[in-house]
Amino acid sequence: MKFKINRDHFSSGLQQVLNVVGTRATMPILSNVLLEAKEDHVLVTTTNLDLGIRCKIRAEVSAEGAITLPVRKLATIVRELPSLDVSVELVGNHQTRITSGQSIFKIMGIAGDEFPPLPGFEDQHSFVLSQADLARMLKSVSYAQSTDESRFIMNGVYFSFSDDKLTLAATDGRRLAVISREVEVTEENAGSLILPAKTVAEVERLLNQGETVQISFNDRQAAFEIGTSGEDGGGLMDSIYLVSKTVEGSYPNYRQVIPKETDLHIKVNRESLANCVRRASLVASDKNNSVKVRIANNRLEVSSSSSEFGESSDSLAVEYDGPDVSVAFNPGFMMDPLKALTRDEVIFEFKDELSPGAFRTPDNFLCVIMPLRLN
């Protein structure tokens, strides 16, 4: 194996795959990155057996071949290399020589054929989406995933392709975020999956490098082929391939907890409300992290108090002449969707102090948040 590669391309390629590798891998080879030199490129692959990522970097290959090298060490070395021109060569005994300017490194590796291959799979459903759309949809719901390991079914984002739309949902049992958009779904292509939180984070990080992303999945696995744009792709070619186990099991029936649309709602400027909640929550104590939202007489008032710090109140003018309603929420639960959205206006729905509140936007977004009840 022998190839010449641009330092910054090599470095950015390694950055794409680096996060997958844990600091305490079970098998030494899982701390390594697989480098495969072929034709005009090098394939760079990492895996933790649950999640694998592969990308393709432009290179001048003079001898094809493969090796695995410790990825964190390699990424550090490549970043520090003095010259943009880097040559990499297998010099026998699993040693790889990396030269750049006056620097020479000989790095110990493990044979490429010992690297566990990324799974390919059959019986799959497959869809092509715009990266910008998927990125926006994931951002709109991913904050609501549960991190409580005992509720592993909720430790991810639920994807459902059916009825000519893609719906994403996430919940931690206290709030629920759902968004959908139209996608052509044939009967045999319909299906659903739960994408684990770690994979969600990686997909979110990798999106927006190009135009489209192809999602394929079966009962156990999901794969994302994330297109990279040719020009400023930092030497990345074609697409980044990510394959992940899915969370096995049935996602909770979230539809039954979505409140019916009510007459009691207001239209409110997203940023103004977020600012209002954030300011009011500044005096909330850790022990009673709550804000009270009161809607009456064309005003939305957000207030908070604690015996430790005192009181706060902030308000916004809104159009509302319905009954006086007060309800308490965790301020974080209100701010998370407001921060994730991009539209200027959101609809806020409510009913009474024991019923959930909900944010909606015209682009099929909904976030239901359960209130806090005074003990």
Next chain:
Amino acid sequence: MRKIIHIDMDCFYAAVEVRERPELRGKPVAVGGTGRRGVLTTCSYEARAFGCRSAMPVFQALERCPQLILLPVRSERYRAESARIHAILRDYTDCIEPLSLDEAYLDVTGGDRYAWDIAREIRRRIREERHLTASAGVAPNKMLAKIASDWRKPDGQYAVPPDRVDRFLTPLPVRRIWGVGPKGEAFLREQNITTCGELQRVSRSRLREWFGKWGDELFDLCRGIDSRPVLPDRPRKSLSTERTFAEPLRDRERCAAALSALCEELRADITAMRPPRIVRTLFVKVKFADFRRTSRECAGREPDPTEYERLLEEALERSDQPVRLLGVGVRFISEEESDFRQLNLFESAPEDRRREAEPGG
């Protein structure tokens, strides 16, 4: 009469590793600390055949079994697996008390099924769905159920029905009683007491004389009387992180450096907690090279590194010995102490967990 099941996974950590790496099947495998002072956390039955035991120092285990395959502890993985096993247990009762990642008590009193059949079905499902084996004990209380689960280990189960408690206990070595350690055993042996049957002949006042308040409990336990309830879903009271050093730390600078790394880990763990919890107390714990331990704590609302440094200073005042283990942690305010309660979306719980998200719009 209660019906209690104790489920105990068979060498859980090692079994998870072997399941994921079939090439390890049939080989002596252990999971544990890899440093010089590391100890085995769990080992496979193949390793036990060589005399390896959990809590045995690594070097000793390697002396007994040089071909031992030692793997690092992957707590996150075992926690995730444990959550899946608990999901199976929850199909039978909500009254589950997890003791650790690999052990739990279930109270199945009141159901119309035999506890024996439930235990067998749970073990079958763990085998079929998780590809792991578990042992089970069935008895009228927690103490007996725990002893029973050990009786046919691995991959077996044993029941002590109410009418056979006496027959089961009479020949049982005292060491099997929950709370009797090597010292207690040695003391009793000096009094010519080795079995529960012999212990039953000792009067309550004599036991109280020997063991103080614990003597009262022992009087009941050796008769198979244990009324401790199965306490489901104990909310976490504290959270901590600690490290044992292969080379005990001699100077304060290195202690401080280790402390700051631990503080960062702790902060990340606290941030990841859902629902978020409120901290009431910060504590530092230290174990010295001579195995003496000490801890210091103070009130605090967040894991403030400077507070921890101060606590460490105080703890180190207490000995000139090098530091073998350092830990930092927090205790939480319990939910009842807060003015508010967070309402849940899926309040009508258990059946929701099983109901499928319906396909379609």
